[in-house]
Amino acid sequence: MPALLLANCSSAPKDYAYRFVPGKTAVLEGRYARAPKDAPEAVKRAIAAGNRLVGKPYIYGGGHRRVEDVGYDCSGTASYVLYHAGLLRSPISSTEFRDYGSAGAGKWITLYPRRGHVFTVIAGLRLDTGYNGQGEGPQWSTRGRPAKGAVLRHPPGL
Template sequence: MQTGLPQTSSGRNRGLSLAAALIVAALAIALAFQARPADATLTVDQTQSKIDAINSSVDDLKAQVADDNRKIDSLIGELSGLRARASELEAQLAAKQAELDKVEAALKREREHLAEVRARLRRAIKVLEEQVVAVYMNGSPDVEDIVLSSSDFGDLVSNAGYADAIQARNESVITRVEQLRDQIKDMVEKMKVQQKKLQAARDEIAAETAEAEKARDAVEAQKAEFEASSAARQAKIDALEAKAGSLEDSLPDLTMDPASSSAPRAVPPVAGSVAVINSDGTASPPADAPQAVKDVIAAGNQIIDLPYVWGGGHGSFESSGYDCSGTVSYALHGGGLISSPL
């Protein structure tokens, strides 16, 4: 803990000398402020104003990020429903595919059956052709021929029965051919219906799949867009907060307890444009002085009671005593103008 020594006449003179040095430094700073553009060096108030503006921008960005996050949460909920719907459609598509497999298997069986029926039709037509050729070559027996060719009544009955059997067989072949033709026609119509059913089922599956993919992809795209926007804003927030932190680090330490012995003395500014050395060795800045000048003088007043130490304040801003240039170095640091001892 630093302790102040009682002020002797020489100590008071040293204090006056230090105060004078502070005033000279403050005047030099004031002249520098007047000699260069107003924005060349930021005062404490300007720095704080800039920090406040950055914090305001950060707050706005955080509000936008929060809004993006709410939208993302909403989209996640919507996406959950769409995924559930997609799962339901996938189950329906699987059922449709199973149905299509059955239809395709049935079509295969019907094609095989059709090939068999066509083969039977060809065989029936061949038999009929053979019968027609036989009748054409031998002629159709009439009743007179049957009677004359029969040796007795039993032979007559036998010959007549044979002729009837041939006639019945011919009629049976014709009937069978007609039935086979009708069956083929029915098969063809049935296959056409099955083909249409298969095509309709496939079209329905394609439409349902496209609808599910379109809805899911749209929400996924929206979610990705909001996530990218939120990430970009968060990056801006991080950059602005880092900049605000850097500006805050450049501000003088204003958190000291004014009641402590090391706290800067609260010296009211004086009227006019010239700093004044007070009877206790402290200095009072003019009311219209730049804030940096006021901060420099206030920092110098903080160490006015410490002893004079040769080289004090050059190795570190914290010292048990300061020489004149060390005091100026400490004061300039307190005004936020330098970051390392002179």
């Protein structure tokens, strides 16, 4: 019974589910995202950075030793977009993202770090290296994704 109560706890992360909100949600045009016109500049920079990663291969450890790399893993991808948005000083691991920024979902950017993986939702679109059904490597998606074990975090103010 206690496990059932914990599973229904309101603080447990919700699975990511795409939901379009006019003026707040980025638009997916082919493989690339277009930021909402009135999004904060940091969000626009994060989306532009995510677009630069589309088509790069998945490389375990990619983006950890240096921000600009030939390929990226999940935390390298999250680090890259936050770095280029001015929200992170240097790359960090998926485990370190569990303590990044502020707790809970953000208004514009939410990270879903869990043991061994992290994905990022920026203006409603998911930037992820897996669970896309279209191969590996950083890419945008509107496809839902389970968030079991994730601790939602966001950059302060966003």
